[in-house]
Amino acid sequence: MxxxxxxxxxxxxxxxxxxxxxxxxxxxxxxxxxxxxxxxxxxxxxxxxxxxxxxxxxxxxxxxxxxxxxxxxxxxxxxxxxxxxxxxxxxxxxxxxxxxxxxxxxxxxxxxxxxxxxxxxxxxxxxxxxxxxxxxxxxxxxxxxxxxxxxxxxxxxxxxxxxxxxxxxxxxxxxxxxxxxxxxxxxxxxxxxxxxxxxxxxxxxxxxxxxxxxxxxxxxxxxxxxxxxxxxxxxxxxxxxxxxxxxxxxxxxxxxxxxxxxxxxxxxxxxxxxxxxFSPSPKRVQWARGLLEAYEKHQTQGAGAFTYQGSMIDMPLVLQARNVIATSAAQSSSTHTDGDLRAPSYSSPLA
The missing domain is CATH 3.20.20.60 (Phosphoenolpyruvate-binding domains)
Incomplete structure (x- = not known):
């Protein structure tokens, strides 16, 4: 598999x-x-x-x-x-x-x-x-x-x-x-x-x-x-x-x-x-930004999984948060380039 x-x-x-x-x-x-x-x-x-x-x-x-x-x-x-x-x-x-x-x-x-x-x-x-x-x-x-x-x-x-x-x-x-x-x-x-x-x-x-x-x-x-x-x-x-x-x-x-x-x-x-x-809500974008900030902080401390807003966070959720930010950015600007030719996705380089 x-x-x-x-x-x-x-x-x-x-x-x-x-x-x-x-x-x-x-x-x-x-x-x-x-x-x-x-x-x-x-x-x-x-x-x-x-x-x-x-x-x-x-x-x-x-x-x-x-x-x-x-x-x-x-x-x-x-x-x-x-x-x-x-x-x-x-x-x-x-x-x-x-x-x-x-x-x-x-x-x-x-x-x-x-x-x-x-x-x-x-x-x-x-x-x-x-x-x-x-x-x-x-x-x-x-x-x-x-x-x-x-x-x-x-x-x-x-x-x-x-x-x-x-x-x-x-x-x-x-x-x-x-x-x-x-x-x-x-x-x-x-x-x-x-x-x-x-x-x-x-x-x-x-x-x-x-x-x-x-x-x-x-x-x-x-x-x-x-x-x-x-x-x-x-x-x-x-x-x-x-x-x-x-x-x-x-x-x-x-x-x-x-x-x-x-x-x-x-x-x-x-x-x-x-x-x-098909647009991330402002609440969803706020969640994603906060999660990514917490992730960066825990990375500098050498931590792996961590808790954010009552939930255990690991890499799949970090990837989802990055995808939310990428999608929001793509939809807010007609001149957006995302580093790839394709739509933002959890498996993309954006994630």
């Missing part, structure tokens, strides 16, 4: 070091470590609906996803591409401080290449590209190859970030392989994380969706365990009963406790609740 654990940790460190080395050579005009981009609330807006795009620009979601996929009718795909491209030209004024993303159609469709051609012709590129329905490493390779081809000759100030979607039983079974493969994306692409597409997952395996989502407990926990072990961001399922804010809060807190770094949202009323759930 220990050897497997050590091998996994070594794999993550090696992949992250390789990514840093490649990116630092490719982006000569920026800091060697790309900034960490928090995505607590990931909000979708149909790319064909200009009115909704204008409205969501005023919403305080960390991440706004202009959608070419499920949120757009088949006969509106071209209109969505045109609207998204026009929106990207104004993204610095419309979406300042946000991750302005675009979700293209899956590579299994005949739409994705036209999506990419339109989006990547924009003078101002999205911060992140979202690729749905990723079932194999071949899907990743086809997508990456097309992006690199379309961006040939362009110099980017930052990497073009990528989120991949796990939306089928097959994808969940192959998730570790997909994470490892995604960490090897060619420049200018950088894998930031995975999204769990629960509705497509349920449809794929014949699962009946319920409001409490108990049927998804195994899938969610497997998903977040695998994705976070590679220090990637893990985005939780949509809470579809958007008017039930108490239920949303319960599921959001649960997701944060599981280890998810953010959650998909479909309505502005969900944003504040979700972002609060």
């Amino acid at each position: 220990h050897s497997a654990k050590n091998a996994a940790a070594m794999l993550t460190r090696t992949a992250s070091h390789t990514a840093r080395t490649v990116l630092s050579k490719f982006y000569s005009s920026v800091a060697q470590t790309p900034r960490y981009v928090p995505r607590r609330a990931v909000m979708y807006v149909p790319g064909s609906d200009q009115r909704k795009i204008d409205k969501v620009a005023a919403v305080a979601a960390d991440c706004v996803v202009l959608d070419c996929e499920d949120g757009v009718a088949l006969n509106q795909k071209e209109a969505a591409r045109n609207t998204i491209r026009a929106t990207l030209e104004k993204k610095r004024s419309l979406f300042a401080g946000k991750d302005c993303s675009v979700r293209v159609n899956a590579v299994s469709s005949d739409l994705w290449k036209d999506d990419l051609a339109s989006v990547l012709a924009s003078q101002h590129l999205p911060t992140t590209l979202h690729l749905p329905k990723v079932d194999s490493t071949r899907d990743i390779d086809m997508f990456a190859s097309e992006v690199v081809r379309l961006l040939e000759g362009r110099h980017l100030e930052e990497p073009l970030r990528v989120f991949l979607f796990c939306e089928s039983g097959r994808s969940l079974l192959r998730l570790a392989e997909l994470c490892e493969h995604g960490l090897g994306l060619p420049p200018p692409l950088l894998l930031d994380g995975f999204v769990f597409g629960s509705d497509d997952y349920c449809a794929d395996i014949g699962m009946t969706r319920s409001s409490l989502a108990r049927e998804l407990l195994y899938a969610r926990q497997k998903f977040v365990s695998v994705v976070r072990s590679f220090r990637l961001q893990a985005i939780d399922l949509v809470y579809i009963d958007y008017k039930n804010l108490a239920g949303l809060e319960r599921q959001s807190v649960e997701g944060a406790e599981f280890g998810f770094t953010g959650k998909q949202v479909i309505h502005p009323c969900q944003v504040d609740i979700v972002q609060r759930a």
